[in-house]
Amino acid sequence: MQCSDFCLGFGEGGKMQPIIQVRGIDKRFxxxxxxxxxxxxxxxxxxxxxxxxxxxxxxxxxxxINRLERHDAGEILVDGVGLDDRTADQVRREVGMVFxxxxxxxxxxxxRNLTLGPMRVRGLSVAEADAKAMEYLTRVRIxxxxxxxxxxxxxxxxxxxxIARALCMEPKIMLFxxxxxxxxxxxxxxxxxxxxxxxxxxxxxxxxxxxxxxxKRVADRMVFMDKGxxxxxxxxxxxxxxxxxxxxxxxxxxxxxx
Amino acid sequence: MxxxxxxxxxxxxxxxxxxxxxxxxxxxxxxTLAACGSGGWYVVDPTLPNxxxxxxxxxxxxxxxxxxSAMALVLSIPAGLLIALCGLSSSRPLLWLYRGYVEVIRAIxxxxxxxxxxxxxxxxxxxxxLFWSGVVALAIGESAFMAEIFRGGIQSVPRGQLEAAKxxxxxxxxxxRYVILPQAIRRIxxxxxxxFIYVVKMxxxxxxxxxxxxTRKANExxxxxxxxxxxxxxxxxxxLVLVLVLSAGVRWLERKMGADERKA
Numbered sequence: 001m002q003c004s005d006f007c008l009g010f011g012e013g014g015k016m017q018p019i020i021q022v023r024g025i026d027k028r029f030x031x032x033x034x035x036x037x038x039x040x041x042x043x044x045x046x047x048x049x050x051x052x053x054x055x056x057x058x059x060x061x062x063x064x065i066n067r068l069e070r071h072d073a074g075e076i077l078v079d080g081v082g083l084d085d086r087t088a089d090q091v092r093r094e095v096g097m098v099f100x101x102x103x104x105x106x107x108x109x110x111x112r113n114l115t116l117g118p119m120r121v122r123g124l125s126v127a128e129a130d131a132k133a134m135e136y137l138t139r140v141r142i143x144x145x146x147x148x149x150x151x152x153x154x155x156x157x158x159x160x161x162x163i164a165r166a167l168c169m170e171p172k173i174m175l176f177x178x179x180x181x182x183x184x185x186x187x188x189x190x191x192x193x194x195x196x197x198x199x200x201x202x203x204x205x206x207x208x209x210x211x212x213x214x215x216k217r218v219a220d221r222m223v224f225m226d227k228g229x230x231x232x233x234x235x236x237x238x239x240x241x242x243x244x245x246x247x248x249x250x251x252x253x254x255x256x257x258x
Numbered sequence: 259m260x261x262x263x264x265x266x267x268x269x270x271x272x273x274x275x276x277x278x279x280x281x282x283x284x285x286x287x288x289x290t291l292a293a294c295g296s297g298g299w300y301v302v303d304p305t306l307p308n309x310x311x312x313x314x315x316x317x318x319x320x321x322x323x324x325x326x327s328a329m330a331l332v333l334s335i336p337a338g339l340l341i342a343l344c345g346l347s348s349s350r351p352l353l354w355l356y357r358g359y360v361e362v363i364r365a366i367x368x369x370x371x372x373x374x375x376x377x378x379x380x381x382x383x384x385x386x387x388l389f390w391s392g393v394v395a396l397a398i399g400e401s402a403f404m405a406e407i408f409r410g411g412i413q414s415v416p417r418g419q420l421e422a423a424k425x426x427x428x429x430x431x432x433x434x435r436y437v438i439l440p441q442a443i444r445r446i447x448x449x450x451x452x453x454f455i456y457v458v459k460m461x462x463x464x465x466x467x468x469x470x471x472x473t474r475k476a477n478e479x480x481x482x483x484x485x486x487x488x489x490x491x492x493x494x495x496x497x498l499v500l501v502l503v504l505s506a507g508v509r510w511l512e513r514k515m516g517a518d519e520r521k522a
Contacts, residue, residue: 068421092427103422107440115424118434169426 012172019044019204020065025074033195035071036228037197044172047205049236052225053251058208061225062175064096065206079172086133091122093136096166100178102158104150110137110161111146114168121169129168135163140194156187162193167198174198176207210255218238224248280450298485303490313481316492319475323500326389326471327458331398333458337397338404343434345409356405363402369463373394376467392464392471400457407453411446444515452507455501462497472496 018041027035035057041050050058063069065076067182069090076083078091092099114133118124124132138145140160142153150158159179166174176195180188194216199218200203209215215222215236224232224247230238232248240256243249260398302316303309345356366374375398376391386394423433443450467473476493479487 066425068424088424089427089429095425096423097425099418099422099425101418103416103418105422105437105441107444108436120429120436121427150498165426179308201513236321 009118015143017044018042019079020206021075021077022061022065023075023077025062025071025076027057027064027069027071033228035064037073037074038193038225038228038230040223040233042173042204044204045202046220047199047203047218047221048220048221050206050208050223050225051210051212051215051251051255052231054226058225059177062097062177062208064204065173065175066092066097068097078236085191093169094172096169096171096174098159098162098166098174098176099177100181102150102155102162102182104158104162104165109147110150110153113150113161114165117165117169131162132168136167137161139167139197140164141190143167146155154187155183156190159183159187159191163191163194163198173204173206176205176209178208178210180209180211207216212240212256224251228253263384279442298389298483298488299481301479301485301490305387308407312489313492314470314474314485315479316489316496317471320496320500322389322469323458323461323471326392326396326464329393330457330461334400334404339390339408340439341401342408342412345405358404359403359464359508360405363398366399368395368399368460369466371399372463372467387470388467391467392469396457396464398463399460400453403456404421404450407446407449408442411442411449414445415441447512447515449504451512454504454508457499457505458500472490472519 003144005140006169010130020040020042022038023038024039025035026037038057038061038088040048043229049059052058060069064071065078067083067085070085071073071083079094081087083091083092104110105116108116111130111133114136115124115126115129118129119126134143134146137146139145140163142157142160142164145153145161150161179195180191183191185258188211192211194217195205196208196214205218207214207219218234222234223230223234223238224243224245225245226241232245234244239248240252243252300306300309301312304313316328341356341359343480344352345360347353347508356420370520372392372395376388379386419437421439428437461471462473465471465477468474473491476489480489483489
C-alpha cells in the first residue's frame with residue numbers, strides 16, 4: 001500500500017476516506033439554476049440531514065448522487081467511482097433511495113416489490129430473495145403484509161416497505177428524499193423510528209427532511225441549502241443554537257416557530 | 259303468456275327485467291321473416307342442399323381470415339412496441355425514425371399498402387407469397403397505430419416508477435418488462451381491443467389480391483349465384499361472430515388483468 005493511500009484512508013486522526021465526494025457540481029433545468037458549485041463530503045457511517053426552503057436544490061442534490069439527475073459540471077465520486085452514464089448502474093447498486101411518494105410498484109405484491117431488485121440485479125434465487133425480503137420486512141415491522149398489494153397499506157406502511165425495498169439491495173448509502181412529507185401526521189413517527197434504527201445500525205445516510213426533531217436526534221451534520229448553494233454546514237447542536245447566517249436563521253425561525 | 263308472469267315474480271307488478279335471450283329472439287325472428295319473404299334467401303338456406311353447400315363454401319373462409327388476422331396481430335404487437343420504444347428514447351435518430359415511420363405508414367391507406375406489397379414489391383424482386391403479403395401489409399399498417407397506443411400507455415405510467423426501478427439498479431429491459439409494461443398494458447387494453455377488431459375487419463381488404471378469406475369467398479359465390487344482399491348479409495354475420503368472440507376475449511383479459519387493481 002502506498003503512503004498516500006494510507007494517509008487518505010486513515011490519516012488525520014483516524015478519519016475515514018469519504019464515501020461520497022461532491023465537487024463543485026452545477027445543475028440547471030432550462031433557465032433555472034438548481035445547483036451552483038455545490039461541494040460536500042460524506043464519510044462512511046455519517047448521517048447528514050439536508051434542509052432548506054423549497055426550491056433550494058436539496059432534492060436535486062441527492063438525486064444527482066444516484067444519477068436520477070445528470071449534473072452539468074463538477075464531479076461526484078461514490079465509493080471511489082466517478083459518476084457518469086457508464087457507471088450509473090454500478091453506483092446505484094450501492095445507493096438506496098427512498099422517495100417522497102414511495103413509488104412502490106403497484107402491480108406487484110409487497111414481497112415482489114422487495115425481491116425484484118435482488119433477483120434481477122443481484123441474481124438471487126426466489127428462495128434467497130424471499131428470505132432476505134422477509135428479514136427486512138421484519139426489520140421495518142410489517143412482515144405480515146408481505147402478500148398484500150402496496151395500495152392496501154397505509155402511507156406509513158408503504159414508506160416502510162419502500163425503505164425495506166431499498167435495503168434489500170444491501171446498499172452502502174441510503175438517500176431519503178423528504179420521506180415523510182406525503183404522510184399523515186400520525187404515520188410520520190413510525191417511519192422516522194425505522195430510519196433512526198437504521199442510523200443506529202451504522203448506515204451512511206443523507207436525509208432531506210423538515211423533521212427537525214429527527215435531525216437533532218440522528219444527524220452528525222446538518223447541511224442548510226438555499227438557492228442552489230450549501231450555505232451552512234454544522235453539527236446539529238451548533239446548527240440549531242447558533243446559526244451563522246441570516247438566511248439560515250430566518251429559515252429555522254419559520255420552521256421551528258410552529 | 260305464462261313465462262311473462264313467472265318472470266315478473268309477483269303478479270300485477272312492473273314489467274320483467276330485460277332478458278338477454280330476447281335480443282336473439284328478435285334477431286332470429288327478423289332473419290326468419292326475411293328468409294320466408296320474397297328474395298333469394300334460398301341461396302343460403304341451410305335446409306336446402308344448394309344453400310348448405312353455399313354456406314359451407316362461405317364458412318370455409320373463416321380459417322384463412324383467422325390465421326391472417328392472428329398472424330398480423332402477432333407481428334404488429336412487438337413491431338408497434340419496438341417503434342414506440344424508439345419514440346420514447348432520447349436519441350435523435352431514433353426519434354426521427356419513429357416520427358417518420360408513424361407519419362408515413364399512418365398516411366397510407368391499408369388497401370394501397372396491400373396492393374403495394376403484393377403487386378409493387380415484385381418489381382424490386384421481392385416476392386412474398388399471397389398469405390404473407392396479406393400478413394405483412396396488415397401488420398405494417400397496424401404497427402403504426404399500435405406504436406402510438408403503446409407510447410401513450412408507457413407515458414401514462416408515473417415517472418416515479420421509472421425512477422424507483424433505476425434506484426434499485428434495474429436495467430432498461432428489466433425495467434420495461436417488470437415495472438413499466440405490466441402497468442402500461444393494463445391501461446391500454448381497451449384501445450388494443452379496438453385495434454384487434456380493426457385488424458379482423460381490415461383483413462377483408464386482402465380479398466383484393468385473391469386471398470381465399472371470408473370476403474373473397476362471398477364475392478366468388480356472388481359471381482355464380484347473383485344474390486348480393488343475401489350473401490353479403492351472411493358475410494356481415496360471419497364478421498359479427500368473429501368480432502363478438504374477439505371482444506369477449508378482450509373483456510376476459512381486462513377482467514383478469516384488472517382484478518388486481520380492483521382489489522386495491
